[in-house]
Amino acid sequence: MKDVSELSFPDDIRYAKSHEWARAEGDTVKVGITDYAQDQLGDIVFVELPEVGESFDKGAEFGTVESVKAVSELYMPVGGEIVAVNSALEDAPERVNNTPYSEGWMLEVKAQNASELDSLMDMEAYLASLKG
């Protein structure tokens, strides 16, 4: 595992305590897991995502990510309806390890409440929580 200083944390996204990220893109919010989360999990071998059209509240479990070490739950950083899932992860789960903020994205959500995004941590706050 890497030191936090070797990991990348963009400042144009918001961070959840459970290590998901969320980025506003037009009308929707893109969701994935952070560089820290993928590094802690190790090589990811399977990602289980919900169906398009399902709705979840903020904090609800939307799927699981399985690495060689363990299976972990994934939680909604913002509540809303799933409008797209990254089906490329089915055959290439390593994208979550390699490019967690771009090709490794997981969901596109139509957020039910825009203020939920603002309640998430910014880059500085997330970094501080990791070092804490």
Add this chain to the structure above:
Amino acid sequence: MKEYPGATGLILNEPLLWEKGKQGRSGFSMPRRDVAPQPLDDRLAGDGPDFPQLSEIDVVRHYTRLSQWNFGVDTGMYPLGSCTMKYNPKTNERQAAQPGFARAHPMLDDDLCQGILQLMYDLEQFLIEITGMDAATLQPAAGAHGELTGMLLFHAYHKSKGAARSKIIVPDTAHGTNPASAALCGYRPVAVKSNDQGILAPEAVAAVMDEQTAGIMVTNPNTLGLFEENINKISAIVHAKGGLVYGDGANMNAVMGIVHMGQIGIDVLHLNLHKTFATPHGGGGPGAGPVCVRRHLEPFLPVPRVIKQKGRYRLSQNFKHSIGRLHAFYGNVGVLIKAYSYILSMGAENLKKASQLAVLNANYIKEKLKDTFHLAYDRPCMHECVFSDKLQQPYEVTTLDMVKRLMDYGFHPPTIYFPLVVPGALMIEPTETEAKEDIDLFIDSLKAIAAEARDNPELLHAAPARCRRKRLDETTAARKPILTG
């Protein structure tokens, strides 16, 4: 210089039997034909199955060589946490192989298999006495099947009270099978966090327990090897709201003859005969996961049940509130015979002593290694102790690297990366059947590995070096599995 069990030796290659077969070879001679040849109906003829043709020695060498690639409890110490890989006494195999048991067919009439039925009836009584419960079923095929049985019993109980419930409380230290079994039965698992002492706080349970919650699943001792000291209060909180308490008996090896499960409020408890009661498991299974219950849940136990009437034993279907049948015939009877043999050969006092020694061995390892590895919770443990790789992180050595190296020293790796509440967990369960000399060698091996982690981390990254197969690519195996030959 200490001599560790791990060494290099001549291990022989062995191809698949299909690659080894040669046209015309055979392991036996067909008896002389004593009837006249008859033409075969074309509709019955066709290509035979694709079996390799082999001589007896081909087959014997094949399986002998494969067995030499293997590592089992009969080879060496197997401290796999939460799995209770204790030695499986050979007398149990001998009893199960007795012709009266081994040749009995499950469709025999009750009158023709009184011996097996009596054994099953008596085994239920033994398990009831060991756990302090009131009734039992031997049917479930293994632990998770026992859990499912327990959840079905919960459901039947609440339904009988006129109010089905929707949720089950499961601590974050639980085996993954607990929430899975609850979910399979249609319950929604509600996670509750353990406290900074590694156990459940009554307040945390009280905060989520309500009248929609069917009950709680508790493993005691838990998967951190810690005794849930608040279990009485937790049971009272759950019972006060009409809920039930499920005890996962995976770690029963710590408390045989010591904890009365009925008195600490457990309503349903499963046992793993293949762990606590010394029947083979892993590749040597199958298992058995009997479920013991308190009196108020007895009407719902699966059928058939073994009953005793006028000195005769019978399988009875006549329980109208039963959740029904869970297994073909009556569970894995061969396993039941071995566990029965184990309980009788140990006796009450020695079962209790086995638990005491299992706890002593784990605490001995914990104390001897706590300056070498970070101890997740520094307090007395039960039958297993949990370390992490925190102290080795500066050398970029992980738990995985260290346990791979442990194979070079001749020990089976402990459980790793579980429980999930300890990052980089290294979970060691020595069991009572290891001698002090072997435990000391195991401790010295881990100390030597910690020194290697500091001085020569590359050695660990490349480990194992002495095994027939070196570091396997587990990632590619999981991402791109090849499931055909």
